[in-house]
Amino acid sequence: MEYNEKQIHIMDTAEKLFATKGFNGTSVRDIAEAAEVNLAMISYYFGSKEKLLEAVFVYRSEFFKLQLESMIQNKELTPLQKMESLIDEYINKLTSQQYFNTIMLREQMKNSNPLVIAQIYNLKNRNMLLIQELIEEGQKKGVFTNDINIYLLMSTMVGIANHVHMTKQYFAEKQGLQGLSEEALMKKIQMILSQHIKKIFKTILTNEA
Amino acid sequence: MEYNEKQIHIMDTAEKLFATKGFNGTSVRDIAEAAEVNLAMISYYFGSKEKLLEAVFVYRSEFFKLQLESMIQNKELTPLQKMESLIDEYINKLTSQQYFNTIMLREQMKNSNPLVIAQIYNLKNRNMLLIQELIEEGQKKGVFTNDINIYLLMSTMVGIANHVHMTKQYFAEKQGLQGLSEEALMKKIQMILSQHIKKIFKTILTNEA
Amino acid sequence: MEYNEKQIHIMDTAEKLFATKGFNGTSVRDIAEAAEVNLAMISYYFGSKEKLLEAVFVYRSEFFKLQLESMIQNKELTPLQKMESLIDEYINKLTSQQYFNTIMLREQMKNSNPLVIAQIYNLKNRNMLLIQELIEEGQKKGVFTNDINIYLLMSTMVGIANHVHMTKQYFAEKQGLQGLSEEALMKKIQMILSQHIKKIFKTILTNEA
Amino acid sequence: MEYNEKQIHIMDTAEKLFATKGFNGTSVRDIAEAAEVNLAMISYYFGSKEKLLEAVFVYRSEFFKLQLESMIQNKELTPLQKMESLIDEYINKLTSQQYFNTIMLREQMKNSNPLVIAQIYNLKNRNMLLIQELIEEGQKKGVFTNDINIYLLMSTMVGIANHVHMTKQYFAEKQGLQGLSEEALMKKIQMILSQHIKKIFKTILTNEA
DNA sequence: TATGAATGAGGTTTCATTCAT
DNA sequence: AATGAATGAAACCTCATTCAT
Numbered sequence: 001m002e003y004n005e006k007q008i009h010i011m012d013t014a015e016k017l018f019a020t021k022g023f024n025g026t027s028v029r030d031i032a033e034a035a036e037v038n039l040a041m042i043s044y045y046f047g048s049k050e051k052l053l054e055a056v057f058v059y060r061s062e063f064f065k066l067q068l069e070s071m072i073q074n075k076e077l078t079p080l081q082k083m084e085s086l087i088d089e090y091i092n093k094l095t096s097q098q099y100f101n102t103i104m105l106r107e108q109m110k111n112s113n114p115l116v117i118a119q120i121y122n123l124k125n126r127n128m129l130l131i132q133e134l135i136e137e138g139q140k141k142g143v144f145t146n147d148i149n150i151y152l153l154m155s156t157m158v159g160i161a162n163h164v165h166m167t168k169q170y171f172a173e174k175q176g177l178q179g180l181s182e183e184a185l186m187k188k189i190q191m192i193l194s195q196h197i198k199k200i201f202k203t204i205l206t207n208e209a
Numbered sequence: 210m211e212y213n214e215k216q217i218h219i220m221d222t223a224e225k226l227f228a229t230k231g232f233n234g235t236s237v238r239d240i241a242e243a244a245e246v247n248l249a250m251i252s253y254y255f256g257s258k259e260k261l262l263e264a265v266f267v268y269r270s271e272f273f274k275l276q277l278e279s280m281i282q283n284k285e286l287t288p289l290q291k292m293e294s295l296i297d298e299y300i301n302k303l304t305s306q307q308y309f310n311t312i313m314l315r316e317q318m319k320n321s322n323p324l325v326i327a328q329i330y331n332l333k334n335r336n337m338l339l340i341q342e343l344i345e346e347g348q349k350k351g352v353f354t355n356d357i358n359i360y361l362l363m364s365t366m367v368g369i370a371n372h373v374h375m376t377k378q379y380f381a382e383k384q385g386l387q388g389l390s391e392e393a394l395m396k397k398i399q400m401i402l403s404q405h406i407k408k409i410f411k412t413i414l415t416n417e418a
Numbered sequence: 419m420e421y422n423e424k425q426i427h428i429m430d431t432a433e434k435l436f437a438t439k440g441f442n443g444t445s446v447r448d449i450a451e452a453a454e455v456n457l458a459m460i461s462y463y464f465g466s467k468e469k470l471l472e473a474v475f476v477y478r479s480e481f482f483k484l485q486l487e488s489m490i491q492n493k494e495l496t497p498l499q500k501m502e503s504l505i506d507e508y509i510n511k512l513t514s515q516q517y518f519n520t521i522m523l524r525e526q527m528k529n530s531n532p533l534v535i536a537q538i539y540n541l542k543n544r545n546m547l548l549i550q551e552l553i554e555e556g557q558k559k560g561v562f563t564n565d566i567n568i569y570l571l572m573s574t575m576v577g578i579a580n581h582v583h584m585t586k587q588y589f590a591e592k593q594g595l596q597g598l599s600e601e602a603l604m605k606k607i608q609m610i611l612s613q614h615i616k617k618i619f620k621t622i623l624t625n626e627a
Numbered sequence: 628m629e630y631n632e633k634q635i636h637i638m639d640t641a642e643k644l645f646a647t648k649g650f651n652g653t654s655v656r657d658i659a660e661a662a663e664v665n666l667a668m669i670s671y672y673f674g675s676k677e678k679l680l681e682a683v684f685v686y687r688s689e690f691f692k693l694q695l696e697s698m699i700q701n702k703e704l705t706p707l708q709k710m711e712s713l714i715d716e717y718i719n720k721l722t723s724q725q726y727f728n729t730i731m732l733r734e735q736m737k738n739s740n741p742l743v744i745a746q747i748y749n750l751k752n753r754n755m756l757l758i759q760e761l762i763e764e765g766q767k768k769g770v771f772t773n774d775i776n777i778y779l780l781m782s783t784m785v786g787i788a789n790h791v792h793m794t795k796q797y798f799a800e801k802q803g804l805q806g807l808s809e810e811a812l813m814k815k816i817q818m819i820l821s822q823h824i825k826k827i828f829k830t831i832l833t834n835e836a
Numbered sequence: 837t838a839t840g841a842a843t844g845a846g847g848t849t850t851c852a853t854t855c856a857t
Numbered sequence: 858a859a860t861g862a863a864t865g866a867a868a869c870c871t872c873a874t875t876c877a878t
Contacts, residue, residue: 019318020319021319024231024233025233025319027871027872028872029871039839039840040839040874040876041838043874044839048874049873105318108375109231110229124379149405151384152373155372155373155376156409159368160364160369163368163372164368167317171360171364174360192361196365203408203412204409207418209415209416215862236846236848238846247864248865249851249864249866252850253863257848258849437736439737440733440737441652442649442652443649443650445851446853447851456860458853458855460853462859466852466853467852524649526793527649527732527793529647539797567823569798569802570823573790573791573794573798574827578782580786581782582786585735585782588751589778589782592778614776614779617830618783618831621826621827625836627833654867655868655870656869666869666870667871668843669870671841675869
C-alpha cells in the first residue's frame with residue numbers, strides 16, 4: 001500500500017490522538033481538525049475510522065521493526081554485547097515511536113481488531129526470533145545458561161520499559177525531575193532504563209550479578 | 210461512602226466493562242444492560258458515567274491495598290523473605306483484581322480524571338513506602354546493597370507482572386498452554402511470575418545471582 | 419383550599435424560582451432542593467408541577483388584590499386624589515409581590531394554563547372595576563374628561579410600572595445607581611414611578627398638564 | 628456572519644417558537660419538526676440550542692434597529708414631529724417583529740445569556756441616543772422642558788406599547804373586537820397606541836396637554 | 837478527486853412522576 | 858402522612874458515515 005503525503009499526515013495525526021485519548025476517545029472530527037483536513041477526507045481515504053487505525057498499524061509497524069541484522073552477524077561482539085545492543089535498540093524505538101507504542105499497549109488490552117492483533121503479534125514474533133537467535137548463540141558458546149524462558153525475558157524488557165515510559169510523569173515527580181524538559185527527561189529515562197535492563201538481563205542470561 | 214447492593218453490583222459490572230472495552234468504549238447503556246438495571250439508575254446513583262468511574266476507583270482502591278503490615282513486623286523473616294512476600298502479595302492482587310488493574314493501566318495512559326489519578330498515585334505511594342521500609346531494613350542489616358533505586362525496583366515488579374498479565378493470551382500460545390483453563394493458566398502465570406521477579410529482585414537487592 | 423405551612427413554604431419557593439428561571443426552566447427537583455423538602459412531596463401535595471403553578475396563582479392572587487374599598491368611599495378625597503391612591507397601591511403591590519408579578523407577566527406571554535389565565539383576567543377585571551368607578555365619579559363631578567379609554571389607562575400604569583421593574587438593572591446603570599442597595603433602589607424606583615405615572619394620569623384624565 | 632436560506636428558515640422557526648412557548652419550553656425537536664429539517668441540522672448549523680438563540684438575536688437585532696437618521700436630519704420637521712415619527716417607527720417595529728420582541732421581553736426577565744443581554748442593551752442604547760438627540764434639539768429650541776428623564780420617557784413608550792401588545796387578546800375582548808382579523812386588530816392597536824403615546828409624550832416633553 | 841451538507845443512530849443526562857413501604 | 862427508590866420518556870448533543878456535486 002502506497003500512501004500520499006496527505007494520507008501520511010492524517011495517519012500521523014491519528015496516531016498521536018489515538019495514543020493520547022484512546023481510539024474511542026478520539027472522534028473522526030478531532031482527527032480532521034487536528035490534521036486540518038476535510039472531515040470527509042478520512043472516510044474517503046481510509047474507508048472508516050477502524051480502517052484508519054489498521055492503516056496506522058500497517059504503516060507504523062514497518063518503522064517499529066528492530067534493525068539488528070548486521071549487528072547480529074558482527075563476529076567481534078559477544079552474545080551479551082549483542083543482547084545489550086538489542087536492548088538499546090528497543091529502548092530507542094520506544095522513545096522515538098512512543099505514540100505508536102502506546103496504541104499497541106492499549107490495543108493489547110482489549111479484544112481488538114484482528115488485523116491489529118496480527119500486526120502486534122507479527123512484531124512480537126520478529127523480536128522473539130532475534131532474541132532467540134542471540135540466546136542460542138550464547139548458549140552454544142557456553143556463556144548463557146540453558147534454562148532461559150524467552151517469553152519471560154522479552155516480557156521483562158518490554159514490561160519494564162513500557163511501564164517506566166507510561167508512568168514517566170510519576171517518575172519525574174518522585175525523582176525530583178519535574179524541571180527537566182520533555183526531551184531531557186526522555187534521555188535520562190532512556191539511560192537509566194538501558195542500564196537497569198542490561199543488569200537484569202546479565203543475571204538472567206549468565207546467572208552472574 | 211456506603212454503597213448498597215445494587216450500587217455495588219453496578220460498580221462491579223462497570224469495572225468489568227471498563228476494563229474490557231475501555232471507558233469510552235463502554236456506554237452507560239452497556240452497563241445498564243449488563244447489570245440488568247434501568248438506564249437512569251446509573252445517573253441516579255452515581256450522577257454521571259465519569260463519577261461512576263471515580264466511584265469504582267474509590268471503592269476498589271480499598272481492596273487493592275497490599276496487606277503487609279503484620280508480615281513486615283515479623284522478626285523471624287529476613288528482609289529478602291519479606292520482599293518475596295511482598296512480591297507474592299502484589300501478584301495475588303493483580304490476579305484477583307485484574308479488571309481493576311486493567312482500568313488503572315488504561316487510566317495512566319491518558320490525561321485522566323484528577324480524582325482517578327490521585328487514587329492511583331495514592332496506591333503507588335503506599336506500595337512505595339512498604340518497599341522503602343523493607344529496603345532500609347535490609348540495608349541496615351547489611352544484606353542489601355546501598356545503591357537501590359526504589360522507583361526502578363517497583364517498576365520492575367509492576368511492569369513485568371502487568372505486561373505478562375496483559376499479554377497472557379500470547380504467552381499461552383507461545384508456551385503451548387492454550388488448552389489450560391483460564392484458572393489454571395492464571396495459576397501457572399502467577400507461579401512463573403513470582404519466581405522470575407524474585408530472582409531479579411535478589412540480584413538487584415543483594416548483587417548476587 | 420387550606421394549605422399547611424409546608425405547602426405554603428413550597429409555594430413561596432416555587433414562586434421565586436418560577437419568577438427567576440421561568441416555569442420550564444425550573445425543575446421540580448430545583449424546588450424541592452430550594453425548599454428543603456422531599457422531592458416526592460411536591461407531587462404528593464400538589465399533584466403535579468403544573469398544578470403547583472395553579473396553586474401559586476390561586477394562593478397569591480388573593481394577596482395581589484388591590485385593597486381600596488374604604489379609600490374609594492372616602493368622601494374627603496377628590497377623584498384625582500383617589501386615582502393617585504390607586505396608583506400608589508398598585509406600585510406597592512408590584513414591589514412587594516414582585517415574584518408573583520413576574521410570573522404573571524411571563525404567563526401572559528404564552529398560551530398558558532386556562533386556570534392561570536382565568537386568575538389573571540380576574541385580577542385585571544377587579545382593577546378595571548375600581549378604575550372604572552373612579553373614572554365615572556370623576557366624570558360625574560366634571561373633573562375628568564369624557565373620552566377616557568380605561569383599558570389604555572390601565573395599560574399605561576401597568577405597562578410603565580412593569581417595564582421599569584423588569585429593567586431596573588438597566589435603569590440603575592443608566593442613572594448611576596449601581597451602588598444602591600436593592601432595597602434603596604426599589605424605594606427610589608417606587609418614588610419616581612409614582613410621580614411619573616401620576617403626572618401622566620392627570621393629563622389623560624383632566625386634559626391638563 | 629452570513630446565513631444560508633436553510634439557516635434563516637431555522638432561525639425564523641425558532642424565533643416563533645421561542646416567542647410562543649419560551650426558550651425552555653421549546654425543544655430542539657420542536658424546532659426541527661416545525662422547520663421540517665433534520666434534528667441534527669440544528670446542532671450542525673448553530674452548535675447548540677443556546678447558540679441558536681444567540682444567532683436569532685444577532686440576526687434579528689439588525690432588523691430591529693430604528694431607521695431614523697434621515698428623518699432626524701430633516702430640517703422641516705419640529706422636534707415634536709420627529710419624536711412622533713420615532714414613536715411610529717417603534718410601534719411599527721413592534722408590530723412587524725413581534726416574535727423577536729416577545730423573546731427580548733422574556734430574556735430581560737431572567738439572568739439570560741450574556742451575549743443576548745448585550746444585544747438587548749445595544750438596541751436600548753441606540754434608541755436612547757436617538758431620543759436623547761431629539762430631546763436636546765427640542766430643549767435648545769425651547770420647545771421642550773428642561774427636566775426630562777430619558778429613561779422614564781423611553782420606558783413609557785416601550786412599557787405601554789409592549790404591555791398592550793402582550794395583552795392584546797384581553798384588549799380585544801374588553802373592547803368587543805374579537806371579531807376582527809389578527810391583521811385588522813394589529814392595525815387598530817397600532818393606531819390607538821400611536822395616538823395615546825404621542826399624547827403622553829407631548830405632555831411630558833412640553834408640559835402642555 | 838475532493839468536499840460541504842446532511843443524517844440516522846446512538847451517546848449521556850435530566851425530567852416529572854409513581855410506587856412500595 | 859411521608860419518602861427513598863425507581864423509571865419511562867424525552868431532553869440535548871455528537872457520532873461516523875454518506876451523498877450530491
